[in-house]
Amino acid sequence: MSAIRLLVLGAVRQHGRAHGYQVRGDLEYWGAHEWSNAKPGSIYHALKHMAKQGLLHAHEIAPSTAGGPPRTEYEITGKGTEEYFTLLREALVARDRSIDMLSSAIGFMVDLERAEVVRLLRERLRRLAEWRDSVTEHYVPEEGPEKLGHIGEIMNMWVHTADGEAAWTRGLIERIEGGAYTFAGEGEPFVGVLTEGEENPYATGEQHPDDDR
Template identity: 65%
Template sequence: MSAIRLLVLGAVRQHGRAHGYMVRNDLEFWGAHEWSNAKPGSIYHALKQLAKQELLTAHTTSPSPDGGPPRTEYELTGTGEEEFLRLLRHALTAIDEKPDVLTSAVGFIVDLPRAEAIALLRARVAALRAWRAEVDAHWSPGGPTAPELGHIGEIMDLWVHTSDSAAAWTEGLITRLEEGRYVMAGEGEREADVLPEGTANPYADGHSHRIEVIAEPAGVRRVRVTLRGTEIADSARPLLLTETGYPDRYYLPPEDVRTAELVESERRTHCPFKGDARYWAPRGTPDHEIAWSYPSPKPLVAAVRDHLCFCESDDVRIEILPN
């Protein structure tokens, strides 16, 4: 089981409806980028995959005022709610998952009724005790097999101590829940541990807004774009633009785009970090923008001048071909 799946579903669930940057901001606020694989690329990829699996519903919002495309907001479907609870229950009882899985589950344990959470934790203790007994049946410190194992016995000793420690911590949490700690599901209102939209994240890495253009993206040989199945761009010279709050974007030289198939629309937007954007639509459908460009970009992103960036949709497919 991957922790990112539980984390993303849980973060969206707490907001009710959230776009990718809100989810990313919450996970950084929780420190998940330090103790799990919840990195920006993984988060945005997970959102798209969960939507494809119909665990999330994707809603396209109005165009962003800072020069980017419309944002996509996500909310759990009924099946997504079931999957979140299934993953949460599994993570609280499974003893063979990575530590980030249990850490994620503890973060969402208050989303369960108190009695159910206690029962799941008791099942976890029972599994740990059973595993400990199985180890004891074959090995114990100072037992007859210890000399044969030599220093490898230290590994067994580590496992035993880890099991004992995990069981003791779990029993302590059970006690605290039985004493009435925390507001559990169905017990009244509680504050969601999320950042309100627009609130600065005190735990985010680096500066408040970072933007970078990468001339030779690692592992990327070329980028191909198709419109309703027909190739409209194919470039071995893509520029990768990374920016705080947005998924990574590939900007393609106009020479590698079939610009004759596109027409410039009337839409204009301004981004304080990139400049004034123009938008492009398929010829014959001028109101259906599928790409944008910056004819006079800000100095920090000067390399993307006149390059076209496409927005993936039902009609537009962006294929990243690796080296």
């Protein structure tokens, strides 16, 4: 499961139609280039590849009267929407995914209904508990992880990671059940996308050949 696919599909979906540089701008605005593989080359490659897969529709836009090269605008398709929600739901429940997948899913969770997000997060809690139990049952000696010398610190890390993630997940569930945020079907949710021409204070400034395409 790839975070870049979820991020790009979600960004395009929020705009309705967007060209590649807009998508790149949004992801940099969210800081995704710091916590995921959302680098310019990966973003533009994902857009083109998913257009070939039928997940996005590429619209060729003629140059403006003010000049400049033509650009391709992307729009999510029905197949792409289905893929987007599949990735989103899987990322919210998965225990064994990288932090970039969970971070991406949290950024888009309001596209789902509140009750479903709570249900998915409770499933994530169940999987975390199951994994923690397997660590303590199969990998940690009865005498404690110290019996394994410094290697025991790996098991310590696994257990503390599970405990920390579970505590955070329970807190998120509590906040959501308490009415935090606006989810699908409840009104207009918060959308953190840049408008056309809006300056991005978090832009990397890195130039890429596909920025103007």
